Amino acid sequence: MGNLGLMVDRDERVLVGTWAVAPLAGEWIHQACLAIKAGISVDTLLNSVFQFSTFSQAYLEALEKMDF
Numbered sequence: 617m618g619n620l621g622l623m624v625d626r627d628e629r630v631l632v633g634t635w636a637v638a639p640l641a642g643e644w645i646h647q648a649c650l651a652i653k654a655g656i657s658v659d660t661l662l663n664s665v666f667q668f669s670t671f672s673q674a675y676l677e678a679l680e681k682m683d684f
Contacts, residue, residue: 618636618637618638618639618640618641618644618674619635619636619637619638620634620635620636620638620644620674620675620678621634621635621636621678622634622648622675622678622679622682624658624679624682629657629658629659630651630652630655630656630657630658631648631651631652631656631658631661632652633652634648634652636648644674644675647675648675658679658682661675661676661679662676662679662680
């Protein structure tokens, strides 16, 4: 188990920051770095299919809980 935090620009609907504390946190950070650098929208992230669903599920759950 771990902790994942996301910061989203609500106006632009893009991920602007994240933090993770977990045994394999590098897997979460890798996805976040790509999303931030590429300016991938929250909507695109929510509609994505990731290779390792156990890691991406944390993002999907966190994004779904965001209040836009």
